[in-house]
Amino acid sequence: MALFKRGNTWWAYIWIDGVRHNKSTNTSNRRQAELIERQFHDELNEARHRLPQLKPEMTFAELVGRFIAAGMGKPHSLDRLNHLLPFFSEMQLADINKSAIRKFRKERQAPQMVAVGKKGKKKLKTIKPATVNRDLSVLRRILYWSVEEGYLAANPMGRLRLERERRTKRPVMSVSEEIKLIAAAPEHLQRITLCALDTGMRRGEILHQQWEDIDFDNRILSVSSSKTPEGEMRDIPLTSRLYAMLVANQKDSGPIFTFEGNALKNFKTTWGASLRRSGIRHFRFHDLRHTANTRMMLAGVLQEVRREIIGHASQRSRDVNDRYTQIELPEKREAILKLEAWLRNELERQAQLLILQEGKPIPPQSSTELPTKEQANDGSEHSTAVA
Numbered sequence: 001m002a003l004f005k006r007g008n009t010w011w012a013y014i015w016i017d018g019v020r021h022n023k024s025t026n027t028s029n030r031r032q033a034e035l036i037e038r039q040f041h042d043e044l045n046e047a048r049h050r051l052p053q054l055k056p057e058m059t060f061a062e063l064v065g066r067f068i069a070a071g072m073g074k075p076h077s078l079d080r081l082n083h084l085l086p087f088f089s090e091m092q093l094a095d096i097n098k099s100a101i102r103k104f105r106k107e108r109q110a111p112q113m114v115a116v117g118k119k120g121k122k123k124l125k126t127i128k129p130a131t132v133n134r135d136l137s138v139l140r141r142i143l144y145w146s147v148e149e150g151y152l153a154a155n156p157m158g159r160l161r162l163e164r165e166r167r168t169k170r171p172v173m174s175v176s177e178e179i180k181l182i183a184a185a186p187e188h189l190q191r192i193t194l195c196a197l198d199t200g201m202r203r204g205e206i207l208h209q210q211w212e213d214i215d216f217d218n219r220i221l222s223v224s225s226s227k228t229p230e231g232e233m234r235d236i237p238l239t240s241r242l243y244a245m246l247v248a249n250q251k252d253s254g255p256i257f258t259f260e261g262n263a264l265k266n267f268k269t270t271w272g273a274s275l276r277r278s279g280i281r282h283f284r285f286h287d288l289r290h291t292a293n294t295r296m297m298l299a300g301v302l303q304e305v306r307r308e309i310i311g312h313a314s315q316r317s318r319d320v321n322d323r324y325t326q327i328e329l330p331e332k333r334e335a336i337l338k339l340e341a342w343l344r345n346e347l348e349r350q351a352q353l354l355i356l357q358e359g360k361p362i363p364p365q366s367s368t369e370l371p372t373k374e375q376a377n378d379g380s381e382h383s384t385a386v387a
Contacts, residue, residue, distance in 0.1 A: 005028075006024075010024075010029075012041075016045070021040075056093050056094035057094065059092055060089055060093065063093060064081060070145075077138045080134060080138040087107065093143075093146065105136075105163075108127055109126065109127050112124070130165040130168075140155065143157055144158075171282075171283055171287050172294045173283055175347060178193075181275065181283075182194065184274050184278035185270070186270060189267060198292065198339070199221065199310075200296075201310075202289060203285055207263070207264050208225035208255070210224055211250070211253050219237060221235070221236045221238055222234070239339065239340050240340060289310065295339060296309070296339050309335060
């Protein structure tokens with residue numbers, strides 16, 4: 001390193017690996033020039049060894065912008081950012097610590113008045129700890145990415161324990177509730193509901209399903225798109241009623257589940273309206289996946305086979321032995337046959353309850369047919385009387 005004065009300004013000259021680097025210090029003060037020269041040398045040395053350029057002064061909003069620009073933002077992450085950015089956007093990365101996270105949790109869980117329904121009626125709502133945990137999981141993932149990119153030396157949330165979550169009840173739809181819901185739903189939602197109940201597929205998997213992925217000769221549906229690697233390209237044998245529905249609407253290509261010829265992206269409004277018309281209790285659409293799993297369990301299907309059909313990705317539900325267990329297609333076909341047999345028995349039981357209530361014979365509902373609205377309304381009145 002060397003300092004040379006040009007006129008009234010000191011210049012720094014540094015040689016690294018035989019290459020000379022020069023820079024003006026823009027000062028006539030020798031001591032200040034020496035400090036600038038050392039800083040210049042350190043910058044060159046870091047670049048030489050490719051050391052990370054830490055930027056703890058960067059704001060969280062800027063970090064999020066780079067995170068999204070790098071293609072790391074998934075739909076789930078982007079949705080959670082709607083709650084994270086109002087609190088952390090102007091905060092520097094160096095200021096994000098456990099204290100700031102405690103303040104965020106307290107503010108997020110504070111009771112708030114929100115508009116509910118079409119009339120916008122105000123209702124007091126409190127966020128559950130599990131919801132805040134989902135927000136903080138996204139925040140932790142973004143901070144880990146900042147460490148990978150060299151903006152932070154360590155993740156301040158690396159050893160932060162999330163709040164323990166209480167178990168929530170997962171409702172299982174009964175066959176009688178299924179009949180009422182399908183009768184009250186429009187045709188396109190009937191098909192989607194039937195597919196979810198007989199396959200356990202996720203909403204996104206169902207809406208992305210293509211006609212090209214159905215093997216009608218062998219009665220097999222291949223899941224083409226899934227949120228998890230375990231869920232993709234799994235083969236699901238078709239039940240008789242699902243196969244009959246698909247054959248009746250068969251096309252050469254394109255999405256299977258459409259509305260007025262257009263691919264569906266969401267049906268939240270239609271789902272809620274169908275639930276209200278049917279008069280049954282509230283269900284999330286994802287509860288149909290849990291219902292399908294429960295029905296197969298009641299039908300005697302082994303846990304490993306159920307996982308392969310439904311495409312569970314949770315590592316907590318797997319053990320080391322699963323790695324050596326290969327579920328073949330014949331076992332899946334046997335599982336679907338058990339599910340159909342269980343469904344027939346439930347439909348016959350529902351018919352017998354109606355016979356006992358009215359004292360007249362009513363033929364059992366076939367498992368391959370969808371009920372009419374008149375049948376569903378009759379069933380609703382009788383099930384209410386029995387209850």
